[in-house]
Amino acid sequence: MKRSLILTAFIAATLSLHSKAEETSLGQKVFERRCSGCHSLDRDKEGPRLRGVYGRRSGATPTFLYSEGLRKAQISWDEASLDRWLTDPEKLVPDTDMGFRLTNPDERKQIIAYLKQLSNCRSTAGC
Template identity: 40%
Template sequence: MALIIRVRSVVLASAALALASCGSAPEEEAADIAGETVAVPEAESDDMVEPIADPADVMAEPDAAAATQVAAVALPEPASLAQCKSCHSFEEGEPARIGPNLHGIYGNKAGSVAGFNYSPALKSSGLVWDDKTLDEYLAAPTKLVPGGRMPMGQTNPDKRKDIIEYLKSQG
């Protein structure tokens, strides 16, 4: 047996179909709403959808691996990266330029990109690139790492934030 529902739009018909497939049938067999007539099959008890997860699991805090996966979604390249691109490459596998390729540096030790000749000061700095260290370094590279080779920084905090978020998204 089919329920007959009058609806004004396809959206209402879709909602009725969704409700019928979940086993939530309207109280009346036919709704008197101006518009088109749509037949909706009545849900059988064996057509019911079983839950796929325990609601407590869905609401639980994500683990570190899940958080990393979310953070690894690449952002579009910000306009503030133009200054950086004069010396650095950012795409995975691109060769180094005057400065090292910065793809994937977030969370890594400073001076650790294989094949690039870093200054002794940066190699021995002990820095790990995170929001705080990148912000300080980009603001004044030679202040944070005296003896480093990076000649220029970014004084605008909003542009630094954009650059850091982009680097973070690069995995």
């Protein structure tokens, strides 16, 4: 009985690790497809560079000229705020320059997992 419980817990942990890794690698593909026209990880394009954005404050890349709205917004980028941002940037920051919405909730989740992993935040509690 006890043994099978341990086994079940082990399998569950392995499965959840596996799906996290899968989510992250899907996120990289979605990022390339949906975001890389305007964003790169390590240089500014039409949008700011995004490596390390998870866990950081909004508008904090010194080399990028943000909209006044985003510069003043003081959002902390975590799972919830990024999800709201990608769903509808204008709703979160009314005069933002990011004119793009990601309507698919699975794709948002995958991209956020990818950005999170790039910030080395692997714990579910965030960082």
